[in-house]
Each structure stands twice: as structure tokens, then as C-alpha cells.
Amino acid sequence: MHTKNNKLYFGKYSSTTLAKKFGTPLYVYEADVIRQRYLELIKNMLYHKFHIHYACKANTNISILKLLLHLGAKIETVSRGEITSALKVGFKSKDILYTSSSVTEEEMVFVIKNNIKVNLDSLSQIELYGKLNPNGKIGIRINQGIGAGHHSHVITGGVMSKFGIPLEHLSQAKKLAKKYKLQIVSLHQHIGSNVLDSKILLKAFDKLLETAKDFSELESLDFGGGLGIPYLPKDKNLNLKLLGQEMTRKMNNFSKIYGRELNMILEPGRFLVAEAGTLLANVTEIKTNPKRTFVGINTGFNHLLRPAMYGSHHEIINANKIKGAIIKVDVAGNICESGDVFGRDRKISKPKVGDVLAIKNSGAYGYVMASRYNSRELPREILIGKNGILRSI
Numbered sequence: 305m306h307t308k309n310n311k312l313y314f315g316k317y318s319s320t321t322l323a324k325k326f327g328t329p330l331y332v333y334e335a336d337v338i339r340q341r342y343l344e345l346i347k348n349m350l351y352h353k354f355h356i357h358y359a360c361k362a363n364t365n366i367s368i369l370k371l372l373l374h375l376g377a378k379i380e381t382v383s384r385g386e387i388t389s390a391l392k393v394g395f396k397s398k399d400i401l402y403t404s405s406s407v408t409e410e411e412m413v414f415v416i417k418n419n420i421k422v423n424l425d426s427l428s429q430i431e432l433y434g435k436l437n438p439n440g441k442i443g444i445r446i447n448q449g450i451g452a453g454h455h456s457h458v459i460t461g462g463v464m465s466k467f468g469i470p471l472e473h474l475s476q477a478k479k480l481a482k483k484y485k486l487q488i489v490s491l492h493q494h495i496g497s498n499v500l501d502s503k504i505l506l507k508a509f510d511k512l513l514e515t516a517k518d519f520s521e522l523e524s525l526d527f528g529g530g531l532g533i534p535y536l537p538k539d540k541n542l543n544l545k546l547l548g549q550e551m552t553r554k555m556n557n558f559s560k561i562y563g564r565e566l567n568m569i570l571e572p573g574r575f576l577v578a579e580a581g582t583l584l585a586n587v588t589e590i591k592t593n594p595k596r597t598f599v600g601i602n603t604g605f606n607h608l609l610r611p612a613m614y615g616s617h618h619e620i621i622n623a624n625k626i627k628g629a630i631i632k633v634d635v636a637g638n639i640c641e642s643g644d645v646f647g648r649d650r651k652i653s654k655p656k657v658g659d660v661l662a663i664k665n666s667g668a669y670g671y672v673m674a675s676r677y678n679s680r681e682l683p684r685e686i687l688i689g690k691n692g693i694l695r696s697i
């Protein structure tokens with residue numbers, strides 16, 4: 305996205321043109337941004353058996369899945385629906401990982417039938433998998449007590465988290481694997497989401513390497529996702545260079561001790577797609593009370609849940625007039641809930657009814673979490689490439 309004539313542009317299209325052509329609310333995704341993030345990750349992770357499995361829960365738009373497939377990404381899924389989308393787009397079974405909690409037998413049968421690699425989340429999942437597919441190869445998701453993330457809802461390590469097999473139960477996990485002649489070929493962890501501190505990611509990395517020494521049949525180590533992006537103006541970018549150097553060095557050292565080189569997997573979701581997405585909405589009304597000014601727009605937390613669910617910050621700008629007389633407002637949605645507010649005390653160039661507001665960094669956990677609450681329609685999505693509109697869905 306860029307600014308031209310004081311308006312917000314995506315490629316050669318102004319946001320107002322897109323808003324008119326496709327209607328609002330509209331999710332606009334930029335293919336270039338996804339490509340850049342993917343290449344940035346590849347450039348920094350120099351360990352030669354490094355693989356990216358895109359955590360598609362962040363955004364399952366088919367055009368985005370296709371783009372990532374063409375870039376060379378593999379994929380991580382958490383449901384039958386995500387596996388089906390991945391297969392439909394052309395990901396090979398061997399490149400699809402499945403990591404889920406509270407799995408039904410029916411879903412596990414589907415996973416096994418489709419030869420999808422699993423990271424089992426509990427002792428009971430190992431038991432279930434063993435009964436259904438004895439002699440198979442499995443990965444296990446472990447919870448090493450290290451958690452991090454932008455909100456308690458997304459911290460997935462530690463005793464308060466429902467995820468993973470705790471270290472204390474690993475010997476039972478091994479026993480179960482033995483009972484069903486399962487080979488544990490991968491250890492997986494995911495400590496949480498939107499982590500901007502490379503130190504905590506590296507601490508968890510070290511801990512997994514330590515644990516891995518007790519497993520002799522490993523083929524892969526999967527460090528999950530969680531790579532953060534700067535939502536707040538004060539946020540600093542994750543230090544990818546340091547992360548890449550350190551992870552590479554640590555993997556190389558580990559290979560010497562372990563006696564073999566294992567695959568190293570990361571499962572970024574947000575990092576690849578968050579900054580590529582913008583939610584456009586029209587201003588429908590501006591109302592005041594003695595203390596505040598509310599700018600009402602034609603979308604709500606039914607389309608972008610993050611602010612209401614996590615108190616997340618998304619930068620909001622007036623796409624019709626980026627620079628202008630500034631006013632302090634609360635940007636509110638059109639859902640009948642007082643918590644339906646995208647931002648309080650936001651300083652934006654004074655909007656009028658009909659202007660387009662752009663809610664930035666909405667590419668991850670945006671549309672995928674949308675609902676039809678209040679019986680409103682789902683928003684539309686388009687993907688912009690260098691030469692125009694690649695695809696609208």
C-alpha cells in the first residue's frame with residue numbers, strides 16, 4: 305500500500321475505487337507483502353533442512369494458499385476443513401501437518417486416510433492414533449512450560465494452557481508409542497502468538513533441543529509459529545536476523561551431538577499474512593456526546609474480532625484523506641454491543657460520512673474469524689498483485 309494524492313492506494317487502485325467497485329466492508333490483501341515476508345524468512349533461516357509450514361488458520365483465502373504454495377511453502381492445519389482446502393489447492397499430503405486439540409475419532413480417521421502427518425496433542429490422542437494406525441509414524445506436541453504471546457488467550461505453553469503433552473508425561477507417551485509400535489519422528493511445540501522478543505523464542509528453542517536428545521528416532525523438530533509483527537507504533541520488528549543466525553547455529557550444533565541432521569520446521573501464520581491485509585469500511589455516521597466523538601463504520605467485530613477479543617491495536621486511517629485536520633475519535637462498528645469498538649482516542653484526519661477508513665494489519669485472524677452475528681453478510685476479499693487484481697472471492 306502507498307499514498308498518492310493524499311489517498312491510500314493498493315497497486316494502481318485507490319482504496320475509494322476498490323470500495324466502489326467491490327463494495328465495503330472489503331478485505332484487501334497484497335500479494336507482494338506476503339511474498340516479501342516469505343522471502344525474508346527464507347533469507348534469514350540458513351539451516352539447510354529448514355521448512356516453512358504456513359499455519360493456515362491465520363488466513364485460508366484460497367488465493368493466498370495458492371500464492372504460498374507457489375512460493376514453496378508447506379502447510380500446517382488444525383481441522384478437516386483446513387486439510388481439505390490445502391489438498392484442493394494442491395499441497396501434497398506429505399507437506400501437510402495436522403496439529404489439533406480435542407480431536408474426534410472421525411477426524412483422526414480422515415487424517416490417517418489422507419496420509420497427513422500428525423502432531424498429537426495428548427496421551428489420549430496417541431492411544432486413539434495407535435488403535436487406528438498401529439506401526440505408524442507420529443509427531444507429538446509437547447508443552448515445556450514456556451509460554452508467550454500478546455494476550456493470555458494465545459499463550460499456549462505453561463500449566464494454564466490446554467495444549468501439548470507436559471514433560472512429566474513424556475515417558476508415558478513413549479510407552480504408549482511402544483504399545484502400538486508407533487515411531488515418534490517429530491517433536492513439536494508452539495509457545496504462543498505474536499511474540500516479538502527473540503529471546504523467549506530462543507529459550508523455548510533450546511529447551512526443545514534439550515528434550516529431543518531423549519528421542520532416538522526423530523526426523524524433524526517443529527518449533528511452531530508465533531513470530532510477531534508490530535501492531536502498535538511503539539512495537540519493534542522481531543529481530544529476524546538474530547533469530548535466523550541463532551537458530552541456524554543451534555541446529556548445526558545439535559546435529560553434531562545427535563549424529564544426524566533433522567528437519568527444522570517453523571509454522572508462521574501471522575508473520576506471513578497480517579501486514580498484507582487491510583479492512584476497508586465506509587463511514588456511516590459521526591455522532592457525539594458531551595465527552596466523545598464516535599465515527600461509525602459499516603463493519604464490526606463480526607468481521608474483525610481481534611480488538612474486541614484481545615484488545616488488539618490496529619492502526620486506522622482515513623483512506624480518502626490521509627493528511628488533513630486531525631480529530632480525536634472512537635471508531636465504532638455496527639454491531640449491537642458496546643464492546644464493538646475498533647479503537648479509542650484515535651487521531652485521524654477528520655472523516656465525513658461516505659469516506660473510507662482503512663484498518664491496517666488485518667490479514668491474519670481477520671476474515672477467518674468472521675461471523676454472521678446480527679445476521680450481517682460476510683465481507684468480501686480481494687488479492688492485489690503487481691499488475692492489478694489477481695482474484696476476488
Ligand SMILES: Cc1ncc(COP(=O)(O)O)c(C=O)c1O
Nearest residue numbers: 359497498529530571572573574
Ligand atoms: C500449532 C500452531 N502452529 C502455528 C500457529 C501460528 O501462530 P502465529 O500465527 O502466531 O504464527 C498456531 C497458532 O495458534 C498454532 O496453534
